[in-house]
Amino acid sequence: MSLKGFHIVFIIFSTLLAFGIGAWCVWVDLVEGAPIYLAGAICSFVVAVALVVYGVWFYRKMKRLRIIT
């Protein structure tokens, strides 16, 4: 697997982690009612979406530039 392929795998795992942190924050907020965790959840979900957008952008760019090894 090339660095390009591994990077996409890594971004998928990072995205899952960001969604996981968001879910964890929501869980803590629901159990404890601590608003700061809700803010954390929103930030995490925003980061997760940003990672998805980045992943798609990266894949398309690599394909366009034909940097495929």
Next chain:
Amino acid sequence: MEIPYTVSTRPDTGLWNAKVGIWLFLASEVMLFGGLFSAYIFLRLDAPPGMWPHGLLNVPVGTMNTAILILSSVTVVLAWAALKMRRYRAYWWYMLATILCGVIFLTVKLVYEWPQKFDHFGAYIKPEALGKYEQYLGNKHAAAKDLPPRLEITGHLHNRAALNDPKIKEYEVALDPLNADPTNPAMDRPHFFPLPVTDKIAKIEKEDVQRATMFLPTHSAYFASYFTITGLHGMHVLGGVLVFIYMWLPVSKKLYQRNPEHLANRVEVAGLFWHFVDLIWIFVFPLFYLL
């Protein structure tokens, strides 16, 4: 003598040599970290109620470090792509950003997170003396709320000499908020945003203590696992940073001028290693900080 297959692919493998080498190396790394993760999970599953610390790590700082590592993976892949496009200047800047991310990660770990732990104290109370320290443990409250028993009193140790001096008969501890106010419902859950130590001092007699130590690997299986895995991971980060520094220095520019594809392949191999190290952290962070 020229080393073969550094740029062109071997006919039998279809790959250049270093790529085969790095994946063999990463396979061995999977086994190393896999064993440690398995050990951690089994230790945790086997821990008696109340004996596995939770919520002792600083989640915001850990999250920041995670974001830094993810960012460094982006910059290293952009550095490689810049080399592929023969844009050395852009490569230089992306590589510098990667190095800085690695250095920041290590600095936070070694200057902030670890020393904070080394400065903290915990004393596990003997089962027969738990009642004597009920005001600090709040086990009746914990039992009523169906929480695991509280067996440890933590905080900052005022008389650090007590750890080694048998003549000193008690520990003087500035208590953590949980032990200062154990029946407060806010203390029923771990605090992932760390709360400062209180002014309330507890005197704990040594004869009532099962074991007492600073938050070092000797404290518990939890901290032994934490320091082993994060320490080993930190050494990998350090190794990656050193390789990147070498590839960022002028010596690599000479290679770039002579054979740019060779440098690009070197960066790709180092980048694969870096991604693996970052991927390890993606598992370390939720395991130790959140769950």
